[in-house]
Amino acid sequence: MLVILLIATIFVGVLAFLGVRKKIILKIFLTSYIFIFLTIFFLPENNPLRLTLGVSLNEWISISFVFLVILGYIVVLKKIKTSNIVKYSSNSSKKNMSDVEIERYARHLVLKDIGGQGQQRLRNAKVLVVGAGGLGNPVSMYLAGAGIGTIGIIDNDVVSLSNLQRQILYREHDVGKSKVFATQKNILEINPHIEIKPYNRLLDSRNAQKLISEYDIIIDGSDNLKTRHLVNFACVKEKKPLISGAISQWEGQISLFDPSKNYPCYSCIFPETDKENLTRSCADVGVLSSLPGVIGSLMAVEAIKEITAVGDSLRGKLFLYDAMSCKTIKIEAERNKNCKVCSINEK
Ligand SMILES: [Zn+2]
Known part of the structure; x- marks a missing residue:
């Protein structure tokens, strides 16, 4: 199992180093994950491909659990960041930023020391x-x-x-x-x-x-x-x-x-x-x-x-x-x- 994780990590690292977009890396990662899951779930235990992978169903379920926890953490973190932008906007004497303005000022909103509050100051x-x-x-x-x-x-x-x-x-x-x-x-x-x-x-x-x-x-x-x-x-x-x-x-x-x-x-x-x-x-x-x-x-x-x-x-x-x-x-x-x-x- 460790060998698979190591190969996956190196593979993702190489793709990122080559400048491959995050979305494409994620798609490759998910396709590989589903392929391994189907192999383990459907093929008999003595199948050569399954033996090559060297992962039991229980081990793969454990990996999936860790993977889902990390994914959930990333999603929650993204939600908190978005809600911060809306919260700062609502502190303003001007009306809240529209979706178009949030997109327009995106590089300020993510810029350390400006963010939503700084952008609102600029708007006012x-x-x-x-x-x-x-x-x-x-x-x-x-x-x-x-x-x-x-x-x-x-x-x-x-x-x-x-x-x-x-x-x-x-x-x-x-x-x-x-x-x-x-x-x-x-x-x-x-x-x-x-x-x-x-x-x-x-x-x-x-x-x-x-x-x-x-x-x-x-x-x-x-x-x-x-x-x-x-x-x-x-x-x-x-x-x-x-x-x-x-x-x-x-x-x-x-x-x-x-x-x-x-x-x-x-x-x-x-x-x-x-x-x-x-x-x-x-x-x-x-x-x-x-x-x-x-x-x-x-x-x-x-x-x-x-x-x-x-x-x-x-x-x-x-x-x-x-x-x-x-x-x-x-x-x-x-x-x-x-x-x-x-x-x-x-x-
Ligand atoms: Zn003077």
């Missing part, structure tokens, strides 16, 4: 993306793919042909159209189970604070210093975490600003008097086409981590990426006690 989250350009595109695409329930996008620009070199959400037929409406249409084609709120206007001092107050996390992918400082000011006033990214030529940077938790704000690191950070216009100095993809994806990663409360955030840290040399640096950044924004304007 509201994220505002400032700028629908090179950074705003990959950020909103990945946030949509991740199932962020509400994504707001503000920009007053239209798609131009020169955008298509790096703004991967747009197609040639989008040229001349409003960026936020093109974003809304194309994002909903990625994921129709979320809400996109397009704001086809310039973010200014009259609308910034009210708009930012309506969201949980703000992601700034704008391309000018004036907007960056405006977003930072409103985030400080509303105590909202700000994930800010910037790109120029071959270099990019990203950080999470949150002075409400005693970490620096954007102005602590880049005061309004400082013009030397990575916000020089891409139109003037150029930018590598795939660089916004790298930095924008990192911004989406940090947003997902923040919402699901997973991992170490970039609060108080500045992450720098140099594509030319493929070097990354993470530097500590402290809050400036004399900062003209967070030291004075925090509520």
Whole structure:
């Protein structure tokens, strides 16, 4: 009997090593099992085939019992996992995930540290993306793919042909159209189970604070210093975490600003008097086409981590990426006690 079990184990191991699908291995295993059972049950004891197998009926019944216990354990374990997903879904303020959504987010649901509860947090989250350009595109695409329930996008620009070199959400037929409406249409084609709120206007001092107050996390992918400082000011006033990214030529940077938790704000690191950070216009100095993809994806990663409360955030840290040399640096950044924004304007 031990010889048969050993052969069966080696056989299954070899099939698994060769990459044969589990279903096929299971079918081969069950066919072999039934064949041996029928041989033992129907053939006389002195039959050469039965003698070769060397297993008595009692021994085979014992093996079957162990086999059924293992099978029952696997089935029960699978049921518990499925019921966990449903239980986490029912904790939500939103309606439960549909079967289609469970299938859509399956890789998150089985991912350690996200699971059903994390996915529900993502579904309930509201994220505002400032700028629908090179950074705003990959950020909103990945946030949509991740199932962020509400994504707001503000920009007053239209798609131009020169955008298509790096703004991967747009197609040639989008040229001349409003960026936020093109974003809304194309994002909903990625994921129709979320809400996109397009704001086809310039973010200014009259609308910034009210708009930012309506969201949980703000992601700034704008391309000018004036907007960056405006977003930072409103985030400080509303105590909202700000994930800010910037790109120029071959270099990019990203950080999470949150002075409400005693970490620096954007102005602590880049005061309004400082013009030397990575916000020089891409139109003037150029930018590598795939660089916004790298930095924008990192911004989406940090947003997902923040919402699901997973991992170490970039609060108080500045992450720098140099594509030319493929070097990354993470530097500590402290809050400036004399900062003209967070030291004075925090509520
Ligand atoms: Zn500050």
